[in-house]
Amino acid sequence: MFMYEMPTRLFFGKDCLNGAGKDLKKLGQKALIVTGRHSAKINGSQKAVTEALKSAGMTWVLFDQIENNPSIKTVRKAAEFGKAEHVDFVIGIGGGSPMDAAKVIALLCTNDLDDKALFTGPYVRPLPIVTVPTTSGTGSEVTKVGVLTNPAAGTKQSVNTPLIFPVLSYADPSFTESVSTTVTIDTAIDALSHAIEGYMSRKSTPMSDVWAEEAMRFLGPHLTDLEGTIPYAVREDLMYGATAAGIVIAQTGTTLVHGMGYQLTYYKGLSHGRANGLLLPGYMQLMAETMADKVEKVWDILGFSGLEDFTDCLHSLMPERISLTEDEIAAYVRLTLPTGAVASTAYEVTGDVIARLYRSLA
Structure with a gap:
């Protein structure tokens, strides 16, 4: 006996974000875009996402302060920003760090969790999550895990729950062409x-x-x-x-x-x-x-x-x-x-x- 769960709707291929607005609009009217400081702007992924949102008449706000190996402090800051802006869903653009962070941010937008409960739950449903990978590595675009650095534990730890499977994922290999x-x-x-x-x-x-x-x-x-x-x-x-x-x-x-x-x-x-x-x-x-x-x-x-x-x-x-x-x-x-x-x-x-x-x- 085994169980298989894969609820993410995946779009794969060059220009797969073209026409994405109709599906994104089903998630709400306003998005929180979560990225690092530079790469999403350079490789065209951020522009492709905002064009898809714009084409569907949607609005967004940007949080572009995700570091490599994101911290609890950073995801809490982003979640507070998202709540203050009354966003309906979260889009993570980048490698594993922004995508993992986006999942935890979506969870923190609907859950009041201290640093211990953040990694253990229980959780209520987060805001819907969308992922746009720009590296070919972590697979975070289709997983139920968000990895953070946890100074209290002295290591990296995972938030692991099926609730943070992305609803939609757009994997366009052309976004990796500028990767070193x-x-x-x-x-x-x-x-x-x-x-x-x-x-x-x-x-x-x-x-x-x-x-x-x-x-x-x-x-x-x-x-x-x-x-x-x-x-x-x-x-x-x-x-x-x-x-x-x-x-x-x-x-x-x-x-x-x-x-x-x-x-x-x-x-x-x-x-x-x-x-x-x-x-x-x-x-x-x-x-x-x-x-x-x-x-x-x-x-x-x-x-x-x-x-x-x-x-x-x-x-x-x-x-x-x-x-x-x-x-x-x-x-x-x-x-x-x-x-x-x-x-x-x-x-x-x-x-x-x-x-x-x-x-x-x-």
């Missing part, structure tokens, strides 16, 4: 991590595995195409793969790679995708012990001869190494062990296992 090489690599590896972790998760199902294999089929051939000028056709495959991988983790959640990677982002400043990429080889070595058949299927789909070939590819894309002190490792182990990511990992994860994986990054 570094971000293209980081986000592609994040998407790959989603597909692999979901495939290996204790919570995987026959249906989530279909999407995981689909995502890997579109991401794998391009792992050697992530530098230099990237053709639109490749950008399209990467976004499709990232969205498919998002559908996977909407069903399965993530596993040990994410649970450990959050500490590398929070304390060492690594991007989310880069943290995942550095941890993936060690993780796959563990998975080969417990899920050998699936690991071999991963190599087959991605086009690698095995773990060594896969590791060489990731090290060529992400050559840096991370040396952690024993005190840092002990602290990161304490933060990682209680997470749901550990519970979902198909391996007997102990503190020693986590510590060994952190040490392998040096």
